[in-house]
Amino acid sequence: MPRNHEEEELDSPNNLGIFLEVERPGEKPMELPVQVRNFTRDLVTLEVQGCCGGEVGSSLVGRCCNLHLVPAGSDRALDLPAAVTWIRDAEAEEDHLTLGLKLTQSSRITERLLGEYLAPRHRDLQGLWERWEQARAAPVSEEALSPMEHFLAGMGLLVGGLTLQLHGGKALKIFGLAWCLYGGVVIGGTILWHWWRRRRDPR
Amino acid sequence: MAMHMSRTKLWAIGGGKGGIGKSIFTLGLGISLARLGKRVILLDCDLGGANLHTLMGVRYPGVTLEHFLLRKVSRLEDTVIPTKVEGIGLICGADDILGAANPTYAQKLRLLKQIEELPAQFVLLDLGAGTSFNLLDFFNYAPGKIVLFTSQATSLQNAYGFIKSALYRQLSREFAKEEELIGLLFPEGVETESHPPAMGELLIWLKGAAPAQHERLSRALWDYRVLLVVNMVKSRADLRSPEIIQSVCTDFLQIKAECLGHLEFDPVVENAVNQMLPFPLTQKKSRAAKTLQDLALKVLKASRLPQSPWVPGEPRVADEAPEAVPLGAELSCNPGS
Numbered sequence: 001m002p003r004n005h006e007e008e009e010l011d012s013p014n015n016l017g018i019f020l021e022v023e024r025p026g027e028k029p030m031e032l033p034v035q036v037r038n039f040t041r042d043l044v045t046l047e048v049q050g051c052c053g054g055e056v057g058s059s060l061v062g063r064c065c066n067l068h069l070v071p072a073g074s075d076r077a078l079d080l081p082a083a084v085t086w087i088r089d090a091e092a093e094e095d096h097l098t099l100g101l102k103l104t105q106s107s108r109i110t111e112r113l114l115g116e117y118l119a120p121r122h123r124d125l126q127g128l129w130e131r132w133e134q135a136r137a138a139p140v141s142e143e144a145l146s147p148m149e150h151f152l153a154g155m156g157l158l159v160g161g162l163t164l165q166l167h168g169g170k171a172l173k174i175f176g177l178a179w180c181l182y183g184g185v186v187i188g189g190t191i192l193w194h195w196w197r198r199r200r201d202p203r
Numbered sequence: 204m205a206m207h208m209s210r211t212k213l214w215a216i217g218g219g220k221g222g223i224g225k226s227i228f229t230l231g232l233g234i235s236l237a238r239l240g241k242r243v244i245l246l247d248c249d250l251g252g253a254n255l256h257t258l259m260g261v262r263y264p265g266v267t268l269e270h271f272l273l274r275k276v277s278r279l280e281d282t283v284i285p286t287k288v289e290g291i292g293l294i295c296g297a298d299d300i301l302g303a304a305n306p307t308y309a310q311k312l313r314l315l316k317q318i319e320e321l322p323a324q325f326v327l328l329d330l331g332a333g334t335s336f337n338l339l340d341f342f343n344y345a346p347g348k349i350v351l352f353t354s355q356a357t358s359l360q361n362a363y364g365f366i367k368s369a370l371y372r373q374l375s376r377e378f379a380k381e382e383e384l385i386g387l388l389f390p391e392g393v394e395t396e397s398h399p400p401a402m403g404e405l406l407i408w409l410k411g412a413a414p415a416q417h418e419r420l421s422r423a424l425w426d427y428r429v430l431l432v433v434n435m436v437k438s439r440a441d442l443r444s445p446e447i448i449q450s451v452c453t454d455f456l457q458i459k460a461e462c463l464g465h466l467e468f469d470p471v472v473e474n475a476v477n478q479m480l481p482f483p484l485t486q487k488k489s490r491a492a493k494t495l496q497d498l499a500l501k502v503l504k505a506s507r508l509p510q511s512p513w514v515p516g517e518p519r520v521a522d523e524a525p526e527a528v529p530l531g532a533e534l535s536c537n538p539g540s
Contacts, residue, residue: 124401124456125360127454128359128360131450132359132447135440135444
């Protein structure tokens with residue numbers, strides 16, 4: 001029978017080898033057991049339980065740290081350098097706090113790794129955002145030429161036509177004239193199209 | 204609830220998020236279908252926030268859904284008001300009475316029953332924003348399901364949330380008498396804000412443990428189909444959004460979402476709305492009107508096509524946990540579609 005979320009969360013990588021190592025000048029780095037609650041690109045939200053609160057917590061803001069995690073199927077730990085950007089204490093529990101990290105570097109691999117530590121009930125949303133990021137990152141092929149490319153093509157024809165007109169033989173002058181006319185039409189058309197589009201939709 | 208018409212006459216247009224153009228799309232699709240010679244009735248199911256009539260230029264509707272719900276009018280057919288567009292009748296939503304936004308079960312049942320009897324070839328339901336049970340019931344009742352969204356991140360999220368909520372609502376109704384299956388689908392209870400288990404995992408487990416239930420659930424998922432329409436498209440990149448929804452629906456809900464098409468952003472639509480004029484009438488040659496005509500043809504075709512039959516033993520379920528697959532170079536809703 002499929003397990004419920006509470007069971008899954010107990011067994012999830014959330015509880016397997018993830019902690020935050022916060023650097024302290026002149027002292028041994030502080031190790032905090034954390035759970036990943038949210039992430040978006042280079043921003044990660046972590047929950048810390050049963051460790052510190054109040055003044056200790058707020059003193060962490062601005063500190064450099066390393067998010068230490070073990071990718072699934074690997075025994076090698078990975079450290080993600082980051083900085084603590086904000087801290088919120090839970091009102092009800094003193095030893096319970098939420099903190100925000102800004103990762104020094106982020107990539108699709110980092111996001112996928114962090115996704116493994118997210119609660120299972122968010123898997124589909126995680127899938128949605130992964131695909132969304134992919135779609136945004138993938139290049140879009142343009143079928144048609146852009147207005148600038150049209151304009152440059154027209155200019156090319158015009159210049160080529162003029163060159164033939166000025167330096168070409170008698171037979172080539174006809175082509176030169178045709179190129180000039182065609183280039184002029186392309187340039188004029190592009191300008192008119194651009195102007196009309198801007199009038200229709202100023203945004 | 205499962206008494207569907209033999210041909211797809213009833214189409215519901217939903218999307219979860221407000222302000223994405225559901226009403227305008229419904230109106231445009233209705234007018235385009237009417238232009239194809241079909242008799243169309245537009246029913247504003249945005250109970251509590253109805254404004255389809257305003258888009259049609261009707262400021263003060265004489266009769267609305269309120270009259271039907273409060274039994275001032277016995278037949279739903281009598282609430283249809285004629286419009287200036289030939290072939291289109293309109294049933295205005297009720298937003299003036301307290302409680303109209305939350306009809307009772309009996310009122311809802313009476314309404315759904317009479318929707319079937321409306322004298323039209325197409326009945327288009329314009330649903331409001333959100334994922335209330337009433338709204339999901341209207342959506343699920345319609346054999347033709349269109350989910351409208353824009354390429355904005357919030358709209359995509361709401362569209363997926365809407366599809367997911369509607370699917371689980373449908374399953375809760377369909378398997379209401381199967382306590383064991385309901386317990387698996389809704390471990391925290393049907394009426395609570397629960398986080399159901401991943402459908403793929405559930406199907407894999409059922410396949411071995413309860414083949415009969417696996418078959419029934421696979422069939423229900425096979426039968427549940429939605430058509431996607433992207434609105435306000437401004438660039439080719441926007442056309443990738445249905446692919447995202449399709450992929451997530453297949454991987455995490457095990458249902459098929461097909462792309463019906465897209466509508467480009469067109470400023471003439473906004474101008475028409477401000478003038479309370481149905482834009483496909485005033486802007487017949489606009490891009491939006493032309494695209495809507497193509498979409499109407501697709502809806503017409505889809506309404507005639509029988510759904511491909513379910514083949515036992517061929518579930519859509521993946522054998523492994525779903526992973527984000529690279530979005531293909533081919534766009535599902537390319538400009539030519």
